[in-house]
Every structure is written in C-alpha cells, then in structure tokens.
Amino acid sequence: MKIKFALIKKLLIYLCFCLQVFASSDAALAKVIKIEFTEFDTYSSEIIHINVGDTVEWLPTNEGHNVEFIMTPIMVSSPEKSKMNEPHSVIFQEAGIYVYGCTPHLNTGMLGLIVVGNDFHNIEDINEIKLSPVANSVLKRLAKKAKSQIKSN
Ligand SMILES: [Cu+2]
Numbered sequence: 001m002k003i004k005f006a007l008i009k010k011l012l013i014y015l016c017f018c019l020q021v022f023a024s025s026d027a028a029l030a031k032v033i034k035i036e037f038t039e040f041d042t043y044s045s046e047i048i049h050i051n052v053g054d055t056v057e058w059l060p061t062n063e064g065h066n067v068e069f070i071m072t073p074i075m076v077s078s079p080e081k082s083k084m085n086e087p088h089s090v091i092f093q094e095a096g097i098y099v100y101g102c103t104p105h106l107n108t109g110m111l112g113l114i115v116v117g118n119d120f121h122n123i124e125d126i127n128e129i130k131l132s133p134v135a136n137s138v139l140k141r142l143a144k145k146a147k148s149q150i151k152s153n
Pocket of ligand 1: 064
C-alpha cells in the first residue's frame with residue numbers, strides 16, 4: 001500500500017510539471033484577434049499589441065475595404081494583400097511593427113498598426129511612408145499612441 005501512494009505522488013508531481021510546460025508554451029497562449037471594417041472607412045481597432053505566433057483576422061463587416069501591408073519589420077516580407085470584401089487572416093511570426101491600410105482608403109487614413117512581441121525596432125520607418133498629409137498625420141498619431149501603450153504581459 002505504501003508503495004502505491006509513493007507512486008501516485010510521483011505521478012501527480014509529473015502531471016503538474018507537464019501542465020506547467022504546456023501552459024507556458026507559445027502554442028497554448030496563441031490568440032486570434034478580430035478586426036472589423038467599419039461603416040466609417042476605418043478598422044475597428046487601429047492599434048493592437050500581440051505576441052509572436054498570434055493570428056489577426058479581418059472581417060468584411062462593411063463593403064469596399066481590404067488589407068494591404070505598407071510597412072513590416074526589417075528583413076520581413078509583407079503578408080499577402082487581401083481581396084476586397086473578403087475575410088483575411090495573418091499569423092505573425094516575426095516581432096516588430098506592421099502598418100497596413102485599405103487600398104482605396106490609404107490616403108484618407110484607413111490605417112492600422114500592429115505591434116508584435118512589444119518590439120519597436122522599426123518604429124522610425126513610419127516616417128518614411130509617403131501618403132497624403134491626412135494619412136501621414138494619422139500614422140504619426142498611431143505611432144505615438146502605440147509607444148505610450150505598455151504591454152501588460
Ligand atoms: Cu477601405
């Protein structure tokens with residue numbers, strides 16, 4: 001009987017260890033963040049902070065919009081441009097700042113910023129993006145706001 005208890009205790013300790021490893025792995029924590037196209041020619045979230053491995057889904061909740069990336073982290077290629085009025089999904093595997101917009105509304109400021117892994121290495125590249133004065137001022141505001149938001153985890 002004593003031996004059995006010792007064995008059960010060992011098994012429980014092992015189980016706890018396995019659960020800890022599982023809970024701390026990225027796969028267990030990967031999230032899906034949804035962003036909608038609004039009737040005001042904007043994205044429902046202008047700035048999001050995510051972890052490496054998280055997914056962003058854009059939903060065509062209003063017509064006439066899409067997702068086109070105009071800035072990515074250094075040495076990272078742009079995710080594919082989406083088709084108009086279609087849902088789009090991107091898994092972010094590289095840390096840094098990503099800027100995207102809606103192709104027909106880039107210059108009216110339909111823009112969004114994604115901070116992956118709390119990494120701001122390429123934030124200054126936002127100043128190199130050439131859009132209309134209105135859109136450039138939106139970008140500057142987004143960059144400033146993103147920098148002021150500290151990620152909680
Ligand atoms: Cu649009």
